[in-house]
Amino acid sequence: MDLNEKIYIAGHRGLVGKAIVRQLKSRGFCNLVTRTHEELDLTNQSLVNDFFNQEKPQYVILAAGKVGGIYANNTYPAEFIFNNIMIEANVIHASYQSNVKRLLFLGSTCIYPKVVEQPMCEDALLTDVLEATNEPYAIAKIAGIKLCESYNRQYGTDFRSVMPTNLYGENDNFHLENSHVLPAIMRKIHLAKSLEDDNWKAINNDLSKNPISGLDSNDSNERILKVLGEYGIHYDITKSKFRVNLWGTGKAMREFLYVDDMASASIFVLELDEQTYKAHTKSMLSHINIGTGTDITIYELAENIKNIVGFKGAIDFDHSKPDGTPRKLIDTTRLKNMGWVYSVSLKDGLIKTYDWYLGQDH
Numbered sequence: 001m002d003l004n005e006k007i008y009i010a011g012h013r014g015l016v017g018k019a020i021v022r023q024l025k026s027r028g029f030c031n032l033v034t035r036t037h038e039e040l041d042l043t044n045q046s047l048v049n050d051f052f053n054q055e056k057p058q059y060v061i062l063a064a065g066k067v068g069g070i071y072a073n074n075t076y077p078a079e080f081i082f083n084n085i086m087i088e089a090n091v092i093h094a095s096y097q098s099n100v101k102r103l104l105f106l107g108s109t110c111i112y113p114k115v116v117e118q119p120m121c122e123d124a125l126l127t128d129v130l131e132a133t134n135e136p137y138a139i140a141k142i143a144g145i146k147l148c149e150s151y152n153r154q155y156g157t158d159f160r161s162v163m164p165t166n167l168y169g170e171n172d173n174f175h176l177e178n179s180h181v182l183p184a185i186m187r188k189i190h191l192a193k194s195l196e197d198d199n200w201k202a203i204n205n206d207l208s209k210n211p212i213s214g215l216d217s218n219d220s221n222e223r224i225l226k227v228l229g230e231y232g233i234h235y236d237i238t239k240s241k242f243r244v245n246l247w248g249t250g251k252a253m254r255e256f257l258y259v260d261d262m263a264s265a266s267i268f269v270l271e272l273d274e275q276t277y278k279a280h281t282k283s284m285l286s287h288i289n290i291g292t293g294t295d296i297t298i299y300e301l302a303e304n305i306k307n308i309v310g311f312k313g314a315i316d317f318d319h320s321k322p323d324g325t326p327r328k329l330i331d332t333t334r335l336k337n338m339g340w341v342y343s344v345s346l347k348d349g350l351i352k353t354y355d356w357y358l359g360q361d362h
Helices: 015-026 045-055 070-075 077-097 132-155 181-196 200-209 221-230 259-271 274-279 298-309 333-338 346-359
Strands: 007-010 059-062 102-106 159-164 166-168 233-236 241-247 256-258 288-290 314-318
Touching: 007 015, 015 166, 015 259, 045 077, 059 077, 059 259, 070 077, 070 132, 077 102, 077 132, 077 159, 102 132, 102 259, 132 159, 159 259, 166 181, 166 259, 166 346, 181 200, 181 221, 181 233, 181 241, 181 298, 181 346, 200 221, 221 233, 241 298, 256 259, 256 346, 259 288, 259 333, 288 333, 298 314, 298 346
Parallel strands: 007 059, 059 102, 102 159, 159 288, 166 256, 241 314
Antiparallel strands: 233 241
16 A cells, blocks of 8 residues: 555544554555544435545545444444444445445454354354344444445455454543443443542543533532442442442453554555455455454453552442343454454553543543
8 A cells, every 4th residue: 555545534533443543644644534424424325425526535444333332232223223334335335436446344243143152253154143232233234244245246346344352442432321341341440449539530520521411520429429329339338438330240251452453453454465365365254353362251351440440449240231242252363364463462451541541631
């Protein structure tokens, strides 16, 4: 790829999109095109077509989409399937019509069946039923993969797909209702630690940067304690300690990849020459897993975050709430054979993420 070629990054304000833009700039790519949702609604086919006709990007990275955790997926299933399918269809079709050299579609490992042999290989796709809590989102991402493959088969395009495991890091979404598991746990424990330290300045700063429904930073301390309790941050009077309550049993296992590693892998796959890419994929099984190949339980994750934050209270799990898929470990052999491996350990990534989160207070 030439450093002057035009690259359109859809979803540049998201967790992965921002990391990809940072890395492309650091590598010397100087012709990057971005649009906010207000500037370009990717669910509107006419607007997307007009954009491609005007800008004529040579490469496209499709990182845009509606994302969220178990709560958000359960609450807004129609939005998750509709918005993601519309975005994918519009951008992929416009890329074909505009003769884009290469497109990279970012999906998710939730595309794999709920119960499947671990670690999950690429060929596990469509072999069994999906996890019910995120089925609409998963189906949308599967549709994106098949759109890329279908356009490649029929029109000879070079559209590629990568499926990242659970991502986290700088610019993550820390909203308590619609964030993914890692940032949600980190924020809950951070708030509990602030209460433990009687640090109301930190609590008010946190509420100002990430408002919580039904709560305002100007509310009384008693009101703040009441609402935080509804989100699982409690004061145990009998033990004079704060406790953090999390969904599920804590036994579900998850794999986590630091977002800068995801950006690195995405650019690596985008830059691969066509011969190498085709040598490691199949025309109707072309997607590539991106991850670390290692996982931990949600309980272990919470304990790691607790230690990094310095919280001295207890972590409880609400067994009446869903765990989601029991385990989601991916096989990264295909990507390793192409020549890429991750570089940021979970511990280092958690420290980097928490340091970044604390920096947002200033």
